Amino acid sequence: MTPKEKVEKTKTSNKRTPLRMCIYCREMFLQNELIRVVKTKECEITIANEGRINGRSAYCCHKADCINNVIKKHLLDRHFSVSVPESVYEALKKEI
Numbered sequence: 334m335t336p337k338e339k340v341e342k343t344k345t346s347n348k349r350t351p352l353r354m355c356i357y358c359r360e361m362f363l364q365n366e367l368i369r370v371v372k373t374k375e376c377e378i379t380i381a382n383e384g385r386i387n388g389r390s391a392y393c394c395h396k397a398d399c400i401n402n403v404i405k406k407h408l409l410d411r412h413f414s415v416s417v418p419e420s421v422y423e424a425l426k427k428e429i
């Protein structure tokens with residue numbers, strides 16, 4: 334086994350569950366407890382709860398307070414440094 338293969342194996346067998354931070358309340362949650370918003374390579378912003386889309390991610394928890402504030406303060410715009418279309422915020426609202 335080459336050293337590189339050894340590293341890969343350690344990575345994939347790592348059972349620690351990754352925690353992600355809600356962009357509003359900044360609490361840590363399991364990834365599957367959060368709403369994932371992704372900026373794709375094409376600079377499109379989309380809600381990606383299936384987790385199959387690659388790109389830079391932002392996470393928001395399901396608390397109505399967080400979702401409402403993310404929408405009101407346009408926190409996704411700030412996180413991704415782009416103008417996020419209103420349709421994304423509307424989709425987020427439906428997650429409450």
Ligand SMILES: [Zn+2]
Nearest residue numbers: 355358394399
């Ligand atoms: Zn939150």
